Amino acid sequence: MARFFVDELPAEGAEYRLTGENAAHAKVLRLRPGEAVTLCDGRGTDCPCTVTEGLTLLAGPALPCPAEPKTAVSLWLAFPKADKAEHVIQKAVELGAVELVFFPSRYCVSRPEGKALENKLERWRRIARSAAEQSRRGVVPPVRAVGSYAQALREAAKAELSVLFYENEENYGIREALAEEHVGTSIACPRTSNARPYIQNWTVSLMTGAEGGFSEEEIEQARQAGLRICTLGPRILRCETAPLAGLTAVMYAMGEI
Amino acid sequence: MARFFVDELPAEGAEYRLTGENAAHAKVLRLRPGEAVTLCDGRGTDCPCTVTEGLTLLAGPALPCPAEPKTAVSLWLAFPKADKAEHVIQKAVELGAVELVFFPSRYCVSRPEGKALENKLERWRRIARSAAEQSRRGVVPPVRAVGSYAQALREAAKAELSVLFYENEENYGIREALAEEHVGTSIACPRTSNARPYIQNWTVSLMTGAEGGFSEEEIEQARQAGLRICTLGPRILRCETAPLAGLTAVMYAMGEI
Numbered sequence: 001m002a003r004f005f006v007d008e009l010p011a012e013g014a015e016y017r018l019t020g021e022n023a024a025h026a027k028v029l030r031l032r033p034g035e036a037v038t039l040c041d042g043r044g045t046d047c048p049c050t051v052t053e054g055l056t057l058l059a060g061p062a063l064p065c066p067a068e069p070k071t072a073v074s075l076w077l078a079f080p081k082a083d084k085a086e087h088v089i090q091k092a093v094e095l096g097a098v099e100l101v102f103f104p105s106r107y108c109v110s111r112p113e114g115k116a117l118e119n120k121l122e123r124w125r126r127i128a129r130s131a132a133e134q135s136r137r138g139v140v141p142p143v144r145a146v147g148s149y150a151q152a153l154r155e156a157a158k159a160e161l162s163v164l165f166y167e168n169e170e171n172y173g174i175r176e177a178l179a180e181e182h183v184g185t186s187i188a189c190p191r192t193s194n195a196r197p198y199i200q201n202w203t204v205s206l207m208t209g210a211e212g213g214f215s216e217e218e219i220e221q222a223r224q225a226g227l228r229i230c231t232l233g234p235r236i237l238r239c240e241t242a243p244l245a246g247l248t249a250v251m252y253a254m255g256e257i
Numbered sequence: 258m259a260r261f262f263v264d265e266l267p268a269e270g271a272e273y274r275l276t277g278e279n280a281a282h283a284k285v286l287r288l289r290p291g292e293a294v295t296l297c298d299g300r301g302t303d304c305p306c307t308v309t310e311g312l313t314l315l316a317g318p319a320l321p322c323p324a325e326p327k328t329a330v331s332l333w334l335a336f337p338k339a340d341k342a343e344h345v346i347q348k349a350v351e352l353g354a355v356e357l358v359f360f361p362s363r364y365c366v367s368r369p370e371g372k373a374l375e376n377k378l379e380r381w382r383r384i385a386r387s388a389a390e391q392s393r394r395g396v397v398p399p400v401r402a403v404g405s406y407a408q409a410l411r412e413a414a415k416a417e418l419s420v421l422f423y424e425n426e427e428n429y430g431i432r433e434a435l436a437e438e439h440v441g442t443s444i445a446c447p448r449t450s451n452a453r454p455y456i457q458n459w460t461v462s463l464m465t466g467a468e469g470g471f472s473e474e475e476i477e478q479a480r481q482a483g484l485r486i487c488t489l490g491p492r493i494l495r496c497e498t499a500p501l502a503g504l505t506a507v508m509y510a511m512g513e514i
Contacts, residue, residue: 067491094494095502135492173514233514234324235392237351245352248505249514257430257490257506 002029002037003133005140009039009047010059018055026055044068044138065138067096071254072203074099075243076156078210079110079145084240089124091244093131093141096251100128102145103152107212117145149218153225156205162227164207165242166219169231174249177228183254204250208243259286259294260390262397266296266304267316275312283312301325301395322395326353328511329460332500333413335362335467336369336402341497346381348501350388350398353508357385359402360409364469374402406475410482413462419484421464422499423476426488431506434485440511461507465500 004025010016016039018026031037031051039047039057046065049057075097077088089100104111112120124143132140146152156162161181163174183202207227214222219229232245251257261282267273273296275283288294288308296304296314303322306314332354334345346357361368369377381400389397403409413419418438420431440459464484471479476486489502508514 067493091495091498094492094498096490096492135494137492174509175512233353233508235351235353235394236324237392238348241348241351244501245505245514248502249509251490252431252506252509255432257502 002026002031002035003136004037004039005042005129005133006039007041009041009045009062010049010057012059012061014059015052016049016057016059018057023055031055038136040065040138042132042138042140046138065136067136068138069096069098069251069254069256070201071250071256072098072201073247073250074101074156074159074203074205075247076101076103076152076205076207077243078103078105078149078208078214078239079108079112080210080239081110085120085124086127088240088243089127089143090131092247093128093137094135095244095247096137096256097141097247098139099141100124100143101152101155102143103149104147105149105210106215106218108210109212110210112145121145150221152207153222153227156207157226159203159205161203162205162207162225163230163246164214164219164222164227165232165246166209166229167213167231167236168219169229170234171231172229173231173233174246174253177230178250178253202254206243206246206250208246209239211239213239259283259288259292260393261294261296262299262386262390263296264298266298266302266319267306267314269316269318271316272309273306273314273316275314280312288312295393297322297395299389299395299397303395322393324353324393325395326355326508326511326513327458328507328513329355329458330504330507331356331358331413331416331460331462332504333358333360333409333462333464334500335360335406335465335471335496336365336367337467337496338367342377342381343384345497345500346384346400347388349504350385350394351392352501352504353394353513354398354504355396356398357381357400358409358412359400360406361404362406362467363472363475365467366469367467369402378402407478409464410479410484413464414483416460416462418460419462419464419482420487420503421471421476421479421484422489422503423466423486424470424488424493425476426486427491428488429486430488430490431503431510434487435507435510459511463500463503463507465503466496468496470496 004022035051044065045062047062048060052058079102128143129140261279292308302319304319305317309315336359385400386397
């Protein structure tokens with residue numbers, strides 16, 4: 001079913017005409033009268049509609065978007081090389097991230113600034129929007145950049161659980177971090193095997209490095225800022241794989257997958 | 258640390274000379290005398306070595322590779338379009354899959370056969386080998402294709418847990434499937450919060466569709482073949498994202514991440 005993000009949802013029973021990019025997209029899809037489509041305000045509310053004619057829709061009742069996760073996971077990513085950022089953004093939006101924030105770190109090869117960064121962010125936001133539409137998300141996760149690693153740490157540490165994935169950490173993982181916070185789901189415990197102990201709007205920050213990883217000094221800074229340094233298992237993951245693996249593991253642990 | 262797959266490991270204390278592709282790779286890496294490298298037999302055993310001179314190594318004692326998962330997850334993938342297969346193979350090897358098997362299904366756009374398929378498989382195997390080296394795996398996961406969906410179902414169903422991910426399944430997920438098998442890890446259960454109930458060599462098949470998904474008839478066939486039809490959550494994942502998300506969730510549930 002086609003899905004369009006709009007600034008404001010129509011009232012139930014009102015007509016709505018698709019415009020701009022949405023209209024262009026709708027023409028490609030060749031919507032037919034009677035076809036069901038969904039408008040979404042990008043803030044978690046959906047409005048199921050029916051195509052009446054051309055680009056005109058008849059609005060049904062507004063509903064909370066069922067695809068929005070109850071756990072708010074933001075990804076904090078050291079600028080990667082080339083098109084890896086685009087890949088991570090697309091997949092992270094599908095997998096349920098609520099925000100993506102890029103930052104420079106010591107071993108970053110790519111450090112876009114000024115106009116080059118603005119252009120990248122603009123492109124990245126289009127990718128996030130398109131991935132949100134395709135995966136039926138109720139919000140378009142914001143994509144932004146901060147100017148320094150220190151700032152990234154300060155902001156990431158504000159989440160209820162803040163994690164930095166480090167390949168030289170061997171034992172302490174997401175499981176241990178969640179256990180210390182007394183959250184996550186259980187499946188091996190007979191009496192609670194169907195329990196999915198959500199904590200509504202619990203916030204998690206997951207931070208990952210660039211191709212060259214983090215320096216030991218950077219890891220120490222992160223620890224002092226309050227981040228937990230975690231492993232993602234004994235297999236060394238590429239910089240574009242690690243954030244998605246971490247996100248998926250947290251989403252699974254929180255009952256979102 | 259550099260890692261090379263070799264046919265046979267040298268005995269402890271013996272000299273070993275890198276040859277062929279490994280020699281070419283070693284030259285690019287500019288190995289220096291005294292540098293530590295690892296040889297791996299591709300069957301789960303590592304041999305830490307020291308560079309003595311040029312391409313010559315001095316072998317240490319053989320050890321089990323620490324990066325091999327205890328749960329054997331094979332991925333069963335309907336042929337995707339273009340370079341998506343390459344992407345999935347690379348990431349799946351990093352994330353710990355033990356085998357990748359491609360098959361044709363009703364909505365596959367790409368259905369390579371004969372020489373074209375052989376060429377693809379050769380290329381895919383090189384990608385698997387390279388990803389295994391980079392992620393420090395102890396085996397190079399085989400990549401192969403079967404001729405029909407029916408054959409894929411028959412073979413995939415031989416695993417102790419066989420799952421097909423279907424976007425129209427809404428409630429039954431990996432968590433439920435694992436709970437029915439009484440496996441997986443617990444974190445919410447206080448007394449077992451540190452337990453990681455591995456089942457050594459437990460086998461899992463995860464099957465995912467192509468861009469167009471599966472037909473209802475194919476889902477019914479899978480059910481009859483003994484596969485469990487599972488959701489990956491309410492967000493619609495692309496065909497290259499779904500197998501990696503499923504693999505990551507199972508690896509997390511089994512204590513491998």
